[in-house]
Amino acid sequence: MHSFGYRANALLTFSLTILAFMCAIASLSDSLNSPSPSAQVQVLNINWFQKQPNGNDEVSMTLNISADLQSLFTWNTKQVFVYLAAEYDTPKNSLNQISLWDGIIPSKEHAKFLIHTSNKYRFIDQGTNLRGKEFNLTLHWHVMPKTGKMLADKIVMPGYRLPVEYR
């Protein structure tokens, strides 16, 4: 009954149970946090706007992104992944969603930022529908925990209308 094997087994099972319980509690504690993030995005300039040789529209733009995501961080937060997505519909596609920029925020100290950048990922349409097209800009974030459930939310921002002519 009281062999080494039994004791080792009991100890291992108990410590794993405690560990799993603590992980669950840590993940649950995230829901006690009610964050109040804020963000602003401006399209400063259309750098160029043209039709690719294969017939798809592509646009390059300069963006000003400022956000304060400090309140998203809790003790169970490993990092926050933040990205800016453009959304629009076309006659052929009911939804087009394109990431324009993303970033990893490793800690609370870096969660208040202002970035001046051109789009990190190419803004290419499936077709030639971008002239005069209005799209929505949304700042999304994924809170990646040290352990447990991943949380996601977003702020919808004023959209932008692309120019009517290529340039």
Place this chain on the structure above:
Amino acid sequence: MGWVSDTVDSIKSIKVREVLHQLIVLGMIVTTALIIWKGLMCITGTESPVVVVLSGSMEPGFQRGDILFLTMSKDPIRSGDIVVFNIDGRDIPIVHRVIKVHEREDTEDKYYLTKGDNNPMDDRVLYNHGQNWLEKKHIMGRAVGFVPYAGWATIIMSEKPIIKYVLVGALGLLVLTTKE
């Protein structure tokens, strides 16, 4: 002499009973594990509800050896979601983030482009030659939860199979030889 043979018989029958009991216990353990796995499959709607991260392409979010919980709900996949996908003709599933989504109005086909957080380029280089988009059929699930390090045992066992056999053998022996 009848007394002796009766005793021998009773001892023999006890042994058979014990062995049978141990076998049933073993069977219960195996079937319980199977029930839990299949139950998770039903609840989450994906073929593999739990996956182990094998590469560092999503660092620092996910590291090698971390465990992800997947679901395949009716919610549509949107850019920013972390999905697990399988390229045609390849065995190893990949965990990456969706950066572009296009959904067709008429056919309801969906096209996704993915990228690893730690990779400089998007995944077109990983896809098969000439493949520009992932489609619905490639997606195995979407990551919703995360436990660090818990998958290391799986990685070690799949890379050094000998450890797996030794472990399974030792456990089997333990279960079969343990007395009450």
